[in-house]
Amino acid sequence: MLAALxxxxxxxxxxxxxxxxxxxxxxxxxxxxxxxxxxxxxxxxVTPPDSPEKWIHLDPLGKIVLLSTSTLFLMCSLYSIGYxxxxxxxxxxxxxxxxxxxxxxxxxxxxxxxxxLMWVALETTTISMAPLIYFNRNARSIEATWKYLLIxxxxxxxxxxxxxxxxxxTIVARVExxxxxxxxxxxxxxxxxxxVHAAFVFxxxxxxxxxxxxxxxxWKPDAYGEAPGLVGALLSGGLVNLAFLALLxxxxxxxxxxxxxxxxNALIAMGLISMLFAAVFMARQADFKRxxxxxxxxxxxxxxxxxxxxxxxxxxxxxxxxxxxxxxGVLFLSSGNIHRSYNSKSTDHVKGALRRLPWSGGLFxxxxxxxxxxxxxxxxxxxxxIVSSAFxxxxxxxxxxxxxxxxxxxxxxxLTVLPLVMGEASENSEATSYRDTVGTVGPxxxxxxxxxxxxxxxxxxxxxxxxxxxxxxxxRP
Amino acid sequence: xxxxxxxxxxxxxxxxxxxxxxxxxxxxxxxVAVQGVILGILPGLIHPFSWHLIxxxxxxxxxxxxxxxxxxxxxxxxxxxxxxxxxFLGYVSTLLLGAVFTALSFGFAGKxxxxxxxxNYLFVPASIATLMSGFLILTTxxxxxxxxxxxxxxxxxxxxxxxxxxxxxPIMVEAGALLDLLVGTxxxxxxxxxISREFSSLDTSRLTSLKEE
Numbered sequence: 001m002l003a004a005l006x007x008x009x010x011x012x013x014x015x016x017x018x019x020x021x022x023x024x025x026x027x028x029x030x031x032x033x034x035x036x037x038x039x040x041x042x043x044x045x046v047t048p049p050d051s052p053e054k055w056i057h058l059d060p061l062g063k064i065v066l067l068s069t070s071t072l073f074l075m076c077s078l079y080s081i082g083y084x085x086x087x088x089x090x091x092x093x094x095x096x097x098x099x100x101x102x103x104x105x106x107x108x109x110x111x112x113x114x115x116x117l118m119w120v121a122l123e124t125t126t127i128s129m130a131p132l133i134y135f136n137r138n139a140r141s142i143e144a145t146w147k148y149l150l151i152x153x154x155x156x157x158x159x160x161x162x163x164x165x166x167x168x169x170t171i172v173a174r175v176e177x178x179x180x181x182x183x184x185x186x187x188x189x190x191x192x193x194x195x196v197h198a199a200f201v202f203x204x205x206x207x208x209x210x211x212x213x214x215x216x217x218x219w220k221p222d223a224y225g226e227a228p229g230l231v232g233a234l235l236s237g238g239l240v241n242l243a244f245l246a247l248l249x250x251x252x253x254x255x256x257x258x259x260x261x262x263x264x265n266a267l268i269a270m271g272l273i274s275m276l277f278a279a280v281f282m283a284r285q286a287d288f289k290r291x292x293x294x295x296x297x298x299x300x301x302x303x304x305x306x307x308x309x310x311x312x313x314x315x316x317x318x319x320x321x322x323x324x325x326x327x328x329g330v331l332f333l334s335s336g337n338i339h340r341s342y343n344s345k346s347t348d349h350v351k352g353a354l355r356r357l358p359w360s361g362g363l364f365x366x367x368x369x370x371x372x373x374x375x376x377x378x379x380x381x382x383x384x385x386i387v388s389s390a391f392x393x394x395x396x397x398x399x400x401x402x403x404x405x406x407x408x409x410x411x412x413x414x415l416t417v418l419p420l421v422m423g424e425a426s427e428n429s430e431a432t433s434y435r436d437t438v439g440t441v442g443p444x445x446x447x448x449x450x451x452x453x454x455x456x457x458x459x460x461x462x463x464x465x466x467x468x469x470x471x472x473x474x475x476r477p
Numbered sequence: 478x479x480x481x482x483x484x485x486x487x488x489x490x491x492x493x494x495x496x497x498x499x500x501x502x503x504x505x506x507x508x509v510a511v512q513g514v515i516l517g518i519l520p521g522l523i524h525p526f527s528w529h530l531i532x533x534x535x536x537x538x539x540x541x542x543x544x545x546x547x548x549x550x551x552x553x554x555x556x557x558x559x560x561x562x563x564x565f566l567g568y569v570s571t572l573l574l575g576a577v578f579t580a581l582s583f584g585f586a587g588k589x590x591x592x593x594x595x596x597n598y599l600f601v602p603a604s605i606a607t608l609m610s611g612f613l614i615l616t617t618x619x620x621x622x623x624x625x626x627x628x629x630x631x632x633x634x635x636x637x638x639x640x641x642x643x644x645x646x647p648i649m650v651e652a653g654a655l656l657d658l659l660v661g662t663x664x665x666x667x668x669x670x671x672i673s674r675e676f677s678s679l680d681t682s683r684l685t686s687l688k689e690e
Contacts, residue, residue: 116646120653127661134668139675143684146621146668153661154615154628160654161608161635167642172592177642179650194590222687 001048002056004039005066005107008032013100022088025096026080032100033070033077036107040070044465050113054182057113060469064318065245066110068325071450072237073103075443076230079333082439083230086340094131095231102128102234109242115163115179115249119156122246125239126152126210133227144219144226151219152210159206159246165199166191166253181249188256200263203250204270211243213270213304214277217297221281224293225345229336232289236296236332237325244303244321251307251473260310260475267308268398274301275405283412288338289345291416292331295371298409299324305402306386307473311393315470316385323378326451330367333444334360338420340434347416352425359441361421363448368417370451372410378454482522485515486603489637490579493610496630497575498568500561502622506549509629513541516636523640529648536652537636540659545629548666553622556673562680566617578609600641608634619680621669625662632658 012032016025043058044067050057058066077099084092105124112118127149134145163179171177172195175187209216224232247267254263278298285291299320306317335345337360342350353361370377373384383406390399458466492515495508517538524530553559564571582605591601611631615624639646676683 114647114650116650117653120650120657123654123657123661127657127664130664130668134671137671140686142668142671142675143687146672146681146684147687149661149665149668150615150624150628154631157628157632157635161638164635164638164642167646168638171642172590179646192590225687 001039001043001046002051002058002111005036005043005111006104008035008039009100009104009107013097013104016096016100017093022084022092025092026077026084029080029096029099030074030077033074033103036103037070037074040066044461054180055114055117056111057182058111059113059472060465061245061248061318061472062110063465064321064469065241066107068241068322069103069106069110069238072233072325072329072447073099073106075329075447076233076333079230079440079443082437082442083228083336083340085439086434087228090135090137095135095228098128098132099234102132102238106238106242109245113181115166115181115184118246118249119160119163122159122210122242123153123156125242126156129231129235129239132231133223135228135231136226141226144222147219148223151216155206155209155216157206158202158209162199162202162204162206165195165202169195169199181252184253185256188253189258191257193257193259196257196259197262200250200254200266204247204263204266207243207246207250208270208304211240211247211300212274212297213300214274214297217274217277220297221290221293224296224332225287225290229289229332229334229339232292232336233329233332236292237328240296240300241321241325244300247304247307248473255473255475264308264310267304269308271301271304271306271308272398272401272405274298274304275402275409277301279405279408279412282409283415285412285416286347287345288347288350288416288420289332289335291413292328292335295331295409295413296328298405299328299371301405302383302386302402305398306382306389309386309390309393309395309398310473310475311389313386313389314473315466316382316389318466318469318473319385320379320382323382323451323454324371326447326454327367327371327377327379329447330363330444330451331371333440333447334363334367337434337436337440338364341432343430343432347420349426349429350420351423351429352421354421355425357436359436359445363441363444365417365421366448367444368413368421370448370455372413373406376452376455378451380455482519483599485519485522486599486637489515489603489633490606493579493607493630494572494575496614496626497610498572500564500568502553502559502561502620502626503550505561505623505626506546506553509626509633510542510546512630512633513545514538516541516633519637519640520643524643532648533651536655540655541629541633544659545662548662549622549625552666552669555670556622558620558622558673561618561620561623564618564623571613571617575610575613578613579606582606582609595641600637604634604637606634607631607637610634619682621665621672621681624681625665625669628665629662 105121108121130149169191172192173190212220254260278294282294303317306313339345373379492508492512496505583602586602611627614627
């Protein structure tokens with residue numbers, strides 16, 4: 001079953017590569033995404049045995065990231081059927097193949113317990129996404145692709161040297177040299193602290209770059225702004241979570257070394273800086289897709305702060321993986337529709353979307369309400385858990401800065417979103433052939449419903465899974 | 478055998494300075510190719526013979542010594558540029574900075590808690606110095622190809638450190654990392670072609686249409 005998770009999408013990639021029909025490819029993409037979802041659900045219900053040397057092991061943390069990625073991917077691939085209907089002017093072969101290869105690598109990240117293997121899979125997701133950012137084939141998108149590819153490759157390379165330092169720490173400590181998560185956690189107490197600290201710094205910088213934590217986020221607004229909506233959804237709701245999972249693995253090792261405070265403080269600092277950066281740049285943003293990118297910087301910041309706080313906030317961080325991933329799907333897919341309809345992403349041209357596109361405009365508005373942490377949507381629960389945990393722990397300053405940034409971001413985002421959705425339609429906006437259809441509105445609608453349901457009721461099996469995952473990240477005496 | 482490895486590492490350090498100091502892209506690519514071949518030979522000098530070793534040696538020499546330089550050369554030829562022009566920082570300053578970084582990395586490596594058997598060799602300082610040189614090239618050059626060269630030098634520095642970890646890195650992971658590097662460079666080569674077609678130049682300072690107003 002675990003093998004199917006990796007090889008099914010690869011088979012799909014081979015098939016989509018071979019068939020010459022642009023109209024057929026998104027359907028095959030959706031078929032394989034559906035099969036992947038089926039395998040995922042089955043794996044969540046019945047946990048398969050580990051591979052002999054424990055390289056492959058699906059633990060609760062991996063399960064949550066896998067569930068969130070697979071759900072988002074399924075919705076994005078269903079959306080692609082409707083979306084690519086409007087983009088028939090160019091071949092979608094590279095897009096479909098890249099998506100499936102990325103899905104395969106993403107699944108490998110969630111199930112690998114060997115840090116080297118996880119690194120290889122993570123780097124594969126980076127590379128396979130690069131051609132997709134360049135889907136629009138213009139000067140702006142090539143610039144975005146270049147920045148994304150170079151900055152993320154260098155970042156992930158720095159994470160590799162962090163892993164090497166960790167492995168060298170095991171050699172210096174004269175324990176069995178290994179990069180297996182379980183071995184590292186078992187021997188963590190004996191590792192030399194100098195090497196371990198150096199390793200943590202490089203891993204934080206490396207995976208932080210891939211995740212887009214400020215000040216390492218410079219590629220993010222460009223890449224998210226220029227990529228098609230569905231690619232943006234997968235970058236901000238999928239790849240971000242994979243990099244976060246990598247950080248969670250580092251966190252697990254940190255917990256075992258008992259030197260967690262150093263790492264926790266670094267996470268809180270970077271998280272708060274990300275939120276403040278987002279708050280500053282969110283206001284008066286003239287491009288609504290770039291605004292979503294800063295929202296993504298904000299939310300990786302939230303997750304980093306939660307991880308740094310520890311305690312109850314860990315539950316919030318893990319729930320936020322699902323909440324943020326699915327909500328970002330709603331926002332990026334509906335913003336893709338608005339972009340298609342107006343043929344512009346500038347807030348000067350796009351106004352009154354609710355009148356022109358009642359469904360997409362409404363979804364964008366609802367997504368905005370959800371992502372800024374308003375009840376009754378899922379991000380409210382995670383953000384509330386994190387803030388209350390900060391105050392319970394007596395970290396008043398962290399909690400206050402967190403709340404202030406959330407408030408500024410809410411206002412900044414509202415100043416962009418409200419005129420865009422509700423304002424008076426401007427006279428000179430371009431007319432296009434785009435109309436809301438079931439194909440382009442259905443998937444974000446389903447995602448929004450999921451975000452809503454998770455906000456009011458978490459099913460019991462999911463709750464158990466979340467608690468089990470949080471237990472893996474708790475400080476043990 | 479290990480003293481030979483040290484001499485080769487000195488050569489690696491010299492090659493860093495060549496790529497830091499030259500403006501001719503083809504020459505720089507060739508220098509990095511030689512560096513790649515040296516890195517391919519190194520594992521054979523410090524680890525006992527095994528088929529795993531043969532595979533890795535062949536893979537590294539093929540990828541770093543031939544395939545990647547070939548991809549870059551093709552990109553240079555199709556873009557019809559020969560030289561790095563007006564780097565953000567002059568060649569003399571980058572060379573001096575490179576020398577300072579190399580000296581610092583020797584000092585830094587002396588302070589690290591190394592295994593006694595690794596203490597007298599150049600692996601760690603060479604690794605850090607190469608990493609820093611790569612970073613320097615990445616940040617001071619304008620042309621995209623120079624930036625890819627910087628990235629490759631940086632990867633080479635990481636790779637030298639990896640030589641100390643024979644047992645911890647299984648062959649599958651090493652091969653995977655090498656494959657990622659190869660595909661990554663391939664994709665970068667394609668992107669370079671598109672940049673030169675779109676901007677009719679490979680100057681990254683022209684890549685400025687995306688920024689905050």
